[in-house]
Amino acid sequence: MTETTYDVMYFQFPGMADISRLILETVGAKYTNTFITDESFKPIKHEQRFGKVPRLTVKKPDGTVSYVWESKAIHEYLAEVFNLLPDGASSDPLLRAECMSNIHSLYEQMDRLMMMRIMPTLELRKVVRDMSVADKLPKALEYHEKIVAQSGGTYYFGNKLTLPDLILYALNVRFKRYFGEGVLINETVTPSLYKLVQSLEAGKPGEYVRERSxxxxxxxxTEQLTYVAV
Ligand SMILES: N[C@@H](CCC(=O)N[C@@H](CS)C(=O)NCC(=O)O)C(=O)O
Structure with a gap:
């Protein structure tokens, strides 16, 4: 074995493993999926750092095996390993913080969507959906639009692809599913975010979402505003 390989242990749907898989696919890393079910997870739950998945396994060429838990820690680890942080960020804490601030703001919007899905009644899910789509999400996206518009390139940090770009892309996949194509990110209202998303859509991230995610x-x-088993 000459290269580091990865394994993502999670359920057989995108969920909280989606962005980690998106990163691995985008950078062309060698990785596998270990799918679990509620039943198969029970006996190994206590072996997980916090009793939860996703878990990333990192197998080094020398045979060393390490694990990373917590989806956001996995994203950050992979971003570091695969050069998905702005150039110079490893020696410039302020630049790194700037990048992380974009990411955390995007996670906040992701959490908002999750809140909508997990509300216990349809009535509450509708309240959160309506508030999100009419107010909270467009307002947050206005700021992101400005940041990308001023970056001097297609992405958050000029023309270098970094982690916030992939998170925005993953967020827009959910926007389209939950609210409809082009409702939140479109050429008229958020032209820079639209261009960013289009650029990733045409490359490996788009291929992953369409074909393997x-x-x-x-x-x-769309009626119940939640996921249902097929
Ligand atoms: N903060 C954790 C949350 C992970 C989480 O909630 N995982 C759920 C699946 S989405 C899980 O492991 N459920 C199985 C269980 O709790 O037994 C992360 O971001 O990784």
Whole structure:
């Protein structure tokens, strides 16, 4: 074995492993998926650092095996390993913080979508959906639009692809599913974010989302505003 290989242990749907898989696919890393079910996870739950998945396994060419838990820590680890941080960020804490601030703001929007999905009644899910799509999300995206517009390139940091670009792309996949194509990110209202998304859509991230990100186990129910088993 001459290169580091990876394994993502998670359920057989995108969920909280989606962005880690998106990163691995985008950089062309060698990785496998270990799919679990509620039943198969029970006996190994206590072996996980916090009793949860996703878990990333890192196998080095010398045979060393290490694990990373917590989806956001996995993203950051992979971004570091695969040069998905702005140039100079490893020796410039302020630049790194700037990059992380984009990421954390995007995670906040991701959490908002999750909140909508996990509300216990349809009525509450509708309230969160309506507030999100009419107010919270467009307002947050206005700021992101400005940041990308001023970057001097297609992405958050000029023409270098970094982690916030991939997170925005993954977020827009969910926007389209939950609210409809072009409702939040489109050429008229957010032209820079639109261009960023289009650029990734045409490359490996788009290929992953279209061809390998889903296994048809769950589908989004537009009436119930939640995922249902297929
Ligand atoms: N903060 C964790 C949350 C992970 C999480 O909630 N994982 C769920 C699946 S989405 C899980 O492991 N469920 C199985 C269980 O709790 O037994 C992360 O971001 O990785």
């Amino acid at each position: 889903d296994w048809g186990k769950r589908k989004w129910d």
